[in-house]
Amino acid sequence: MLQQSDFIPSHFSGMRKISAEWSFLIFLWYIANTEPLRTLGDRFDVSVSSIFRVIHRVVEWLLSRLDEEIKWPEGNDAILVTSQKFEAKRGIKKCIGAIDCTHIAIRQPVDHPRDYCNRKRFFSIVLQGVVDADMKFTNIYCGEPGSLHDARVLRRSLLYDTAHIENIFPNETCIIGDSAYPSLPWLVPPFRDNGHLTAQQSEFNFLHSSTRMAVKRAFGYLKGRFRRLRFLELLDIQFIPKLITAACIMHNITIKENDENEFFVNDINDFVDNAADDNYEINLHVNRNRNEIIDRRMQMFCELFPE
Structure with a gap:
């Protein structure tokens, strides 16, 4: 569902894109643990700024599903x-x-x-x-x-x-x-x-x-x-x-x-x-x-x- 939404970038230019599955795993690990973003970035081999963007992206997608889930x-x-x-x-x-x-x-x-x-x-x-x-x-x-x-x-x-x-x-x-x-x-x-x-x-x-x-x-x-x-x-x-x-x-x-x-x-x-x-x-x-x-x-x- 996240992959099919508009919250995951679909353009092909620029650097390698973080997939919907990888984005969701980053978000889950972030909210389920207390690791700082730098450690989280090392774990998933992405930059801290990318971790920050991914978390915000997944949160906004989940908020769009508020009326369906609650x-x-x-x-x-x-x-x-x-x-x-x-x-x-x-x-x-x-x-x-x-x-x-x-x-x-x-x-x-x-x-x-x-x-x-x-x-x-x-x-x-x-x-x-x-x-x-x-x-x-x-x-x-x-x-x-x-x-x-x-x-x-x-x-x-x-x-x-x-x-x-x-x-x-x-x-x-x-x-x-x-x-x-x-x-x-x-x-x-x-x-x-x-x-x-x-x-x-x-x-x-x-x-x-x-x-x-x-x-x-x-x-x-x-x-x-x-x-x-x-x-x-x-x-x-x-x-x-x-x-x-x-x-x-x-x-x-x-x-x-x-x-x-x-x-x-x-x-x-x-x-x-x-x-x-x-x-x-x-x-x-x-x-x-x-x-x-x-x-x-x-x-x-x-x-x-x-x-």
Whole structure:
């Protein structure tokens, strides 16, 4: 597909061209490892400038396939299959996605560095992702500085605007997220643990957490398979979100092709174990009737624990 695209030079003049296959292998090696470009150039016997051009070329091609590879479930059949897979996990009905954010560590930016310093005191860019039960991304939003809270990233994303304008959550379907997110008619967080939860509310939170673990594991697979995302030393702050998005597209392709890698299973488990401290509550102003907001979570609760 890359060979047939317009992203690989087809003219015959000048120096020897780098083939589509070689270009893709260079990109894969680059994003899967942490080697500097000079070492990468020696490995593939091409110049550093050529490595730079090839990586940008393949990233731009992958971005052109964004809508084909990262798809929101549309149509009754797709929505039904997605919700049934989530229900099979822990019994939560009408859930078509799990949402969360992860931080991609970067070097200190030249411009506005304080905006990119997150609460864990390292510089980062935020990746917001919604995944299905198979850990495939169905929606991503990337590029916000690390100082922003998950709920504010959601408010600035296209998903938030689309959910309030278009009917992308038909038949009372919804997505689930951790306690960092607000309670919305289409987004259900767990009950806030103030020390007075009932036994059933605690059980609901456990089932909720187990179900949304799909997104935590997806981030673990993403960073375990594409180790470059553990720390990006790129100077071009505009290119970083493009590279991250390309990695998310490749993540979906590898899952679609059932490509498993045993070498980073431990990395995934470590990522999930270390994600527990990311949940802290924030109040978010929402222009909707509060009874409507509360009822959506209570509806899910009553479905799990009927009287």
